[in-house]
Amino acid sequence: MENPIMLALPLALGIAALGSGLGLGRAVGGAMEAMGRQPEAIGRIQTAMIIGAAFIEALTIYVFVSMFIFLGGK
Amino acid sequence: MMARIVDAMNNRGGFLERPARLVAAGLLGAALVVGAPLLLADEEPHPEGGHAVPGQAEDPDHPAEIQSGGELGEEHGEEHGGELGEEHDEEHGGTSLHFPTLVRIIADVVEPGGKELHGYADARSPVARFLLRYEDPIYSGLIILLLTVLFAAGARNLQMIPGPFQNFVETLIEGLDTFIRGVIGPQGRQFVPFLGTLGIYIYVMNIFGLIPLMKSPTSILETTAAMAICVFLYVQFSAVRMNGIRGYLHHLAGEPKDAIGWGMVPLMLPLHVIGEFAKPLSLALRLFGNVMGEDLLLVVFAGLGVSILAFTHLPVGFPLHLPFIFLALLTTLIQALVFMLLSTIYIALVMPHHDHGEEHASR
Numbered sequence: 001m002e003n004p005i006m007l008a009l010p011l012a013l014g015i016a017a018l019g020s021g022l023g024l025g026r027a028v029g030g031a032m033e034a035m036g037r038q039p040e041a042i043g044r045i046q047t048a049m050i051i052g053a054a055f056i057e058a059l060t061i062y063v064f065v066s067m068f069i070f071l072g073g074k
Numbered sequence: 075m076m077a078r079i080v081d082a083m084n085n086r087g088g089f090l091e092r093p094a095r096l097v098a099a100g101l102l103g104a105a106l107v108v109g110a111p112l113l114l115a116d117e118e119p120h121p122e123g124g125h126a127v128p129g130q131a132e133d134p135d136h137p138a139e140i141q142s143g144g145e146l147g148e149e150h151g152e153e154h155g156g157e158l159g160e161e162h163d164e165e166h167g168g169t170s171l172h173f174p175t176l177v178r179i180i181a182d183v184v185e186p187g188g189k190e191l192h193g194y195a196d197a198r199s200p201v202a203r204f205l206l207r208y209e210d211p212i213y214s215g216l217i218i219l220l221l222t223v224l225f226a227a228g229a230r231n232l233q234m235i236p237g238p239f240q241n242f243v244e245t246l247i248e249g250l251d252t253f254i255r256g257v258i259g260p261q262g263r264q265f266v267p268f269l270g271t272l273g274i275y276i277y278v279m280n281i282f283g284l285i286p287l288m289k290s291p292t293s294i295l296e297t298t299a300a301m302a303i304c305v306f307l308y309v310q311f312s313a314v315r316m317n318g319i320r321g322y323l324h325h326l327a328g329e330p331k332d333a334i335g336w337g338m339v340p341l342m343l344p345l346h347v348i349g350e351f352a353k354p355l356s357l358a359l360r361l362f363g364n365v366m367g368e369d370l371l372l373v374v375f376a377g378l379g380v381s382i383l384a385f386t387h388l389p390v391g392f393p394l395h396l397p398f399i400f401l402a403l404l405t406t407l408i409q410a411l412v413f414m415l416l417s418t419i420y421i422a423l424v425m426p427h428h429d430h431g432e433e434h435a436s437r
Contacts, residue, residue, distance in 0.1 A: 050408055050411075051408075051411070051412060051415060054360075054408050054409060054411075054412040055412070057364075058356065058359075058360040058363070058364075061359070061360060061363030061364055061367065062356075062359055062360075062363065064363055064367060065359055065362065065363040065366075
């Protein structure tokens with residue numbers, strides 16, 4: 001393989017997706033539990049969950065964007 | 075008494091009412107921030123002698139365009155007969171596939187083959203070069219004009235019993251007001267124009283790309299970086315204005331109160347400064363990555379849908395990107411909300427704390 005970066009970039013993306021999947025699972029799981037405990041607060045918990053999910057997702061997006069930056073040389 | 079207040083609001087002098095003035099000022103500021111880096115960038119066009127022959131001959135690893143025997147009518151109607159040429163644009167680094175957009179089509183009309191060129195500098199006519207170079211600011215300007223006219227019309231002739239459009243505008247602005255004041259506290263009212271405009275502007279920019287023949291300006295890094303820089307400067311300026319220079323530096327040094335605090339200043343100060351710079355970076359990249367990712371996803375799936383039926387040589391294709399349009403509607407709203415919320419939180423963090431032991435963000 002003459003260009004190791006073509007292996008490294010999808011691998012990096014996969015690892016980032018893995019980490020963000022774990023994080024999102026924990027966040028949303030905690031939110032579900034909280035919603036089950038207190039159904040009258042579902043609206044506020046849902047809002048906070050969506051916002052938290054956007055932050056966690058952003059980490060994978062950073063890797064995605066930097067992948068394009070690294071591929072820019074090609 | 076309320077009738078008198080409403081009359082006073084209606085009969086105020088000036089072209090625009092106050093909320094619309096604020097919205098318009100905010101949008102104009104955003105327009106300056108968006109347009110200024112691009113206008114000031116002195117990218118020289120290629121010297122006149124080097125009109126390179128455009129096309130795939132230079133780059134053997136660019137695959138041929140997916141022509142599929144002609145034109146693809148977008149699913150929104152066959153009257154837009156743009157070719158789904160998937161163009162590999164080297165300007166932004168790496169492959170960035172585009173749908174055909176109105177500006178590119180106009181540039182193609184002005185100079186045939188203009189939109190196929192690598193970069194705008196190869197276009198010969200100045201009109202085409204302008205159109206290709208300032209494609210995204212043109213869309214941003216269009217959105218700004220649209221929003222300004224819309225909100226100015228909505229804030230005119232305020233009635234006691236609001237009509238539907240005034241109702242919508244009032245609900246929107248009141249919702250933003252409550253939201254921002256919920257995070258910052260009662261002094262948040264002064265920040266609502268900037269942050270609210272930011273939220274509305276970003277949301278409309280994100281949504282714009284889903285309209286056929288239009289492109290989201292936020293799908294390029296320049297737009298989101300411009301807005302993040304705007305927020306960064308505004309936050310620092312507000313911090314200095316509210317805390318004073320000494321308070322600002324005190325805050326950056328980690329608020330040292332005792333000997334241990336003062337001893338840690340050489341550690342805390344660079345840390346905080348780097349953190350202050352990391353915040354707009356993350357804001358810009360988050361929004362850019364999300365919107366560009368969505369657009370790329372749409373283009374790739376639409377191209378897939380076209381190439382599946384390519385054997386028929388008819389201008390048809392499966393609209394395989396349809397579910398992703400709904401996903402895009404959701405994620406762009408969330409990302410606009412997150413951008414606005416984060417900017418609000420950054421401002422809330424630099425507010426002066428009066429009482430230690432009292433938490434802000436109390437509804």
